[in-house]
Amino acid sequence: MLHEKAAFPVLLCMMLCISHITHAQFLMDMIDTTTDVGKGMFSMYKKFDALRLGGYMQPQFQFAARQGAKGYAGGDFAEHVNNRFMLRRGRIRFDYERFNHDGLPVVQFAFQFDGTERGVNIRDFWGRFFENKYSMFSLTTGMFPRPFGYEINLSSSDRETPERGRMSQILMRTERDLGAMLSWEPRLRKDVWRHLKIDAGFFNGQGLTGTGDYDSHKDFIARAYLRQLEIAPKMRLSVGASVLQGGMQQFTPYIHKMDGKAFTTDSTGNIDEVAPRHYYGMDAQLRIANRIGFTEFRAEYIRGTQTATANTTETPAACL
Numbered sequence: 001m002l003h004e005k006a007a008f009p010v011l012l013c014m015m016l017c018i019s020h021i022t023h024a025q026f027l028m029d030m031i032d033t034t035t036d037v038g039k040g041m042f043s044m045y046k047k048f049d050a051l052r053l054g055g056y057m058q059p060q061f062q063f064a065a066r067q068g069a070k071g072y073a074g075g076d077f078a079e080h081v082n083n084r085f086m087l088r089r090g091r092i093r094f095d096y097e098r099f100n101h102d103g104l105p106v107v108q109f110a111f112q113f114d115g116t117e118r119g120v121n122i123r124d125f126w127g128r129f130f131e132n133k134y135s136m137f138s139l140t141t142g143m144f145p146r147p148f149g150y151e152i153n154l155s156s157s158d159r160e161t162p163e164r165g166r167m168s169q170i171l172m173r174t175e176r177d178l179g180a181m182l183s184w185e186p187r188l189r190k191d192v193w194r195h196l197k198i199d200a201g202f203f204n205g206q207g208l209t210g211t212g213d214y215d216s217h218k219d220f221i222a223r224a225y226l227r228q229l230e231i232a233p234k235m236r237l238s239v240g241a242s243v244l245q246g247g248m249q250q251f252t253p254y255i256h257k258m259d260g261k262a263f264t265t266d267s268t269g270n271i272d273e274v275a276p277r278h279y280y281g282m283d284a285q286l287r288i289a290n291r292i293g294f295t296e297f298r299a300e301y302i303r304g305t306q307t308a309t310a311n312t313t314e315t316p317a318a319c320l
Contacts (some may be wrong), residue, residue, distance in 0.1 A: 104130070105132075140183065143176050151300060221289045238287075280300050284299050
């Protein structure tokens with residue numbers, strides 16, 4: 001058994017957000033649009049008006065009770081180290097949105113990467129395409145967060161703590177996955193269903209833990225979310241339900257299953273079978289407004305079947 005001492009991070013969050021100016025009058029006052037140069041600059045401004053840059057960083061100091069202490073999401077300490085400065089996250093994100101002549105969204109692209117002393121990795125790289133006949137549907141494809149539960153989709157910059165709960169880290173390591181998702185979300189203010197959003201899509205399964213898909217089986221993930229319902233003055237309730245129907249292909253004849261308090265081994269006819277990975281989740285958030293902001297209570301429950309390996313409860317990143 002491995003005994004892990006707690007580390008004490010000192011978290012400093014810095015927010016950087018450069019957003020576009022919605023009205024062009026400020027730029028008109030600064031640029032002489034009667035000249036060729038001025039006309040060219042104003043044309044370029046309108047063309048790239050929907051390009052935004054944002055980011056944040058989370059530096060921290062950690063102290064452990066012994067050298068070489070084991071960590072979890074932040075990584076282990078080196079063999080002769082019991083304290084360290086590190087960058088837990090350093091995110092830079094680019095967003096681009098394109099609108100039609102009626103001001104309705106047509107396409108959105110996002111690219112986010114994480115840069116720390118441990119290297120640079122892609123976190124998000126996706127495109128979303130909107131239909132504007134009914135203003136209800138959109139299609140998202142690429143690398144993006146799985147549409148399951150609440151905490152998994154809660155941004156690191158918005159959470160009260162640096163890390164997600166251990167449940168989310170084990171079941172949905174890295175949160176993101178490669179796939180395609182269809183969304184139903186009424187975007188018109190007068191629509192009676194404007195508070196309801198439904199996402200459903202197919203994903204590889206291993207997410208950012210691996211460099212590519214290692215089997216032909218895809219995970220189906222869906223979530224219905226009813227948000228910001230006013231149940232009393234200054235009180236709003238959001239509720240959601242999620243499902244994941246997936247699994248991983250067997251490349252070994254041996255399957256170990258829990259039978260009572262012990263594992264039993266099955267070694268016949270298991271190659272190329274799909275070991276189940278099925279989750280069902282419910283979540284709710286109650287937000288109460290007050291004079292200085294709001295107080296929010298959150299609850300989330302997940303149950304199901306997790307298939308993993310003999311060495312870890314996490315979904316493997318590569319073929320075993």
